[in-house]
Amino acid sequence: MVQAWYMDSSTEDQRLEHHKDPPEFLSLEKLYKLTGVEYFDFKNLESPDGKETLEKLKRDRGYTFEDQITCSKECLPNYNEKLKSFFTEHLHTDEEIRLVLEGSGYFDVRDASDKWIRIQVVPGDLLIIPSGIYHRFTLDTNNFIKAKRFFVGEPVWTPHNRPLADEMDCRKSYVEILQRGF
Ligand SMILES: CSCCC(=O)C(=O)O
Numbered sequence: 001m002v003q004a005w006y007m008d009s010s011t012e013d014q015r016l017e018h019h020k021d022p023p024e025f026l027s028l029e030k031l032y033k034l035t036g037v038e039y040f041d042f043k044n045l046e047s048p049d050g051k052e053t054l055e056k057l058k059r060d061r062g063y064t065f066e067d068q069i070t071c072s073k074e075c076l077p078n079y080n081e082k083l084k085s086f087f088t089e090h091l092h093t094d095e096e097i098r099l100v101l102e103g104s105g106y107f108d109v110r111d112a113s114d115k116w117i118r119i120q121v122v123p124g125d126l127l128i129i130p131s132g133i134y135h136r137f138t139l140d141t142n143n144f145i146k147a148k149r150f151f152v153g154e155p156v157w158t159p160h161n162r163p164l165a166d167e168m169d170c171r172k173s174y175v176e177i178l179q180r181g182f
């Protein structure tokens, strides 16, 4: 089951959980209300039902491109460099959609007060991170994740780092929606 919590401010190893003391969890509804991040449960991905639900989601949202990424020392070219850029706070001009197939990791997203929310993902979790939200990704202490990536049209994975990205249209639109409320 996916879980989300507010992070502590320690600069210790990014792969640790970084719970506050005491821990402060968020429901998926709250996560959506606060950030616009959407979650879909695909624990049944291997069943006919699961496959059909995924096809429907792809149709509904116009995801025409799909591939897979494996993050491990063995499988990811320029492993250290890639992981460093994944964990540098950034945004994208499009949604970032990931469906975890194996392994686990953490997506961190900023709330409206710039607090970090950590979202733990495990197999069967599909996350949609909106365009324009500042976020980052890290492996956990298992150092392995395999995920499907989806995209509308030709994929663009370019990260735009903070603070330069503050001036981008997608950032301004996101902030506007955030102020109006999801
Ligand atoms: C779980 S996918 C690995 C991370 C990634 O693709 C990204 O942050 O863009």
Ligand SMILES: [Fe+2]
Pocket: 090, 091, 092, 096, 135, 136, 159
């Ligand atoms: Fe990203």
